[in-house]
Amino acid sequence: MKVAVLSGKGGTGKTLVSVNLAAVAKNSTYIDCDVEEPNGYLFFKPEDVQEEEIEVKIPTIDDKLCNGCRKCVDFCKYNALAYIKDKPIVFEEVCHSCGGCILVCPEKALSEKEKFIGKIQEGTSDQVTVNTGIMNTGEASGIPIIKKLLKQNRFEKDRPTFIDCPPGSACIVMESIKDADYCILVAEPTLFGVHNLNMVYELVRLFGKPYGIVLNKCMDEENPAEKFCLEKGIKILSKIPFDNELGSLNSSAQIAARESNKYDTMFSSLLQTVIKEVRCETATSP
Amino acid sequence: MKIAIPVDDKSIETSVCISFGRTPYFLIYDTETKESIFLDNSASASQGGSGIKAAQTVVDNHVEALLTPRCGENAAEVIKAADIRIYKSITGFANDNINAFIEGKLSLLKEIHAGFHHHGGK
């Protein structure tokens, strides 16, 4: 079971939900795909951390061989090559490493060079396997890191996996939810929260993923996000109350479900709800 | 001398487009012959690197100056590598800007905004 946890912006409780779900599931895998700002590991404080560098291949030009035919520049769909003063130049951060330019160059003036864009860490925290993707600052796309993170061999069939997605709905988020069996959208009870929720709501619908909402920071007042869910007929999986204890546990990077019975119960019941939803989805969909 | 301006429409009286990479057209104006041609900006619909591609169009037309309200990092790198100067356009129409340029009233564009190649918003 692969569950992706999303939100329209950072700080809504996406990490709170995914970390605590992985913690109450005990034998589980937590994957932090928020490669620009990973913070799940701060909660898990994983041990025996193994690191793997992630590299991409980008073209490099041998000016002596290049005859200035421009074929590579015209080929690049990503506009990562520009043609100036009869020579191509590479914009490394824009390059998507498709390798096409190297193939089209008739003079073999282009060759591959490796560039490190970040790393993956894997460690354990109790029985939770904690995977973290970390992108070097200044890189444009974390997608190669996410691809590596979500590689099939990381999943064990019976082990629930929780994917902490990057905020927003850009293609890096799509990459993160692509193989998920279920999506949890985390929303704050404000008008702005609704706006953010709507972004990810549209995304999961586009992908045809089963989904449900967790409303975070709920108080006894009007909740526009809840209203949104009711109007659209979206399943509300859980309402996490706004309380100081949870807030302070969370802000001191502690896993609430491991520290207090109350939160253990709360997240365990959310987990049960999610498991039920996933089962029912797999039972009803072909 | 030829100059390039990102414009909203195929007319000399059109407004300057606020986006360099996403402009629908480029006006290429020759200050000697007073000729103007309009080019489609093939980068306006591209998924990423639109600034680079738009800059390529400008470079390929051998202009000596670009008049634009703003310009991204990557685009500026292409333009500058081709020794084209970038001037900050003034609000108003394309022809106002051409006149202001000829009269030497435009200043060089100083702020270059950081690249935004995160493929769609966040």
Ligand code: SF4
């Ligand atoms: S590898 Fe692909 S994306 Fe990168 S410069 Fe070559 S053609 Fe463009």
Ligand code: SF4
């Ligand atoms: S395709 Fe090869 S030879 Fe042609 S411009 Fe590109 S690098 Fe040079």
